[in-house]
Amino acid sequence: MPLVTTTEMFKKAYAGGYAIGAFNVNNMEIVQGICEAGNELNAPLILQVSKGAREYANPIYLKKLVEAALEDTGLPICLHLDHGDSFETCVSCIEGGFTSVMIDGSHLPFEENISLTRRVVQYAHDHGVVVEGELGRLAGVEDEVKVSAEDSSYTRPEEVQEFVDKTGVDSLAIAIGTSHGAFKFSGEPKLRFDILEKVAEILPGFPIVLHGASSVVPEYVKMINEYGGDLPGAQGVPEAMLRKAAEMAVCKINIDSDLRLAMTGTIRKFFAQNPSVFDPRAYLGPAREAIKQMVAHKIKDVLGCEDKA
Ligand code: G3H
Numbered sequence: 001m002p003l004v005t006t007t008e009m010f011k012k013a014y015a016g017g018y019a020i021g022a023f024n025v026n027n028m029e030i031v032q033g034i035c036e037a038g039n040e041l042n043a044p045l046i047l048q049v050s051k052g053a054r055e056y057a058n059p060i061y062l063k064k065l066v067e068a069a070l071e072d073t074g075l076p077i078c079l080h081l082d083h084g085d086s087f088e089t090c091v092s093c094i095e096g097g098f099t100s101v102m103i104d105g106s107h108l109p110f111e112e113n114i115s116l117t118r119r120v121v122q123y124a125h126d127h128g129v130v131v132e133g134e135l136g137r138l139a140g141v142e143d144e145v146k147v148s149a150e151d152s153s154y155t156r157p158e159e160v161q162e163f164v165d166k167t168g169v170d171s172l173a174i175a176i177g178t179s180h181g182a183f184k185f186s187g188e189p190k191l192r193f194d195i196l197e198k199v200a201e202i203l204p205g206f207p208i209v210l211h212g213a214s215s216v217v218p219e220y221v222k223m224i225n226e227y228g229g230d231l232p233g234a235q236g237v238p239e240a241m242l243r244k245a246a247e248m249a250v251c252k253i254n255i256d257s258d259l260r261l262a263m264t265g266t267i268r269k270f271f272a273q274n275p276s277v278f279d280p281r282a283y284l285g286p287a288r289e290a291i292k293q294m295v296a297h298k299i300k301d302v303l304g305c306e307d308k309a
Pocket residue numbers: 024050051052053082083141142143180256257
């Protein structure tokens with residue numbers, strides 16, 4: 001099966017009250033860990049590549065790894081650009097065989113976000129590729145861009161209809177209180193489900209995307225802290241909130257930090273226990289297994305997309 005877009009995946013996910021996991025990929029072990037879990041649980045997958053991942057790995061290597069996963073598993077897999085920052089980046093990904101791109105104009109004034117997003121949509125749709133737009137701004141760290149809590153802003157439901165109509169986007173990322181990275185809340189976790197509900201009312205059947213949706217799984221934060229790391233106060237989105245969002249209009253849930261924590265925690269532990277081993281396979285193997293276990297947990301217990309491939 002060739003790479004697919006998210007159109008069918010989202011239609012089924014919306015109707016079935018579940019979400020598809022969109023997992024960030026940066027190297028072979030991450031791609032393999034995610035796809036092994038997807039394969040065992042027969043789950044559709046979105047593999048997403050950020051600007052930083054493209055710079056780190058060289059897009060052609062990531063594309064070929066994803067093609068290998070496709071051949072190996074036969075799963076429906078979408079290859080998605082995460083946080084596309086310009087028309088040119090989106091075009092480059094579309095030409096490189098991606099089946100979905102995000103154009104992130106959330107930092108721009110409303111009208112400018114519309115015109116940039118519309119330009120990307122026109123090009124993408126002409127090439128059979130789907131587009132995710134974003135309204136509202138998440139706090140947190142992505143690449144070199146740091147958005148402080150004061151500069152973040154919730155999505156304004158009164159803007160979503162006009163945005164979707166004028167841009168023609170296929171899905172919409174909204175800001176309801178999640179943030180990127182491992183420090184999402186300093187007190188009680190709180191998400192604005194009222195905003196999600198209102199958006200769903202205004203755009204019935206339209207797929208919504210949740211970024212910054214790692215739970216910052218305590219087991220791995222503990223592991224990192226236990227083996228020489230220092231992440232005091234790390235806190236993610238409670239899994240019950242993610243399940244609730246998946247039952248509502250959220251069809252795509254973005255997860256990166258949980259994969260990073262699983263991989264790094266496992267490697268830290270390995271070196272603490274095996275200080276003289278220096279074969280990369282000895283520590284990358286368990287790290288890949290930790291990614292697989294993390295993704296399997298997300299598919300079964302959070303996203304609800306087991307057996308939906
Ligand atoms: O939202 C951002 C993702 O976590 C990707 O992070 O830009 O450091 O690759 P990155």
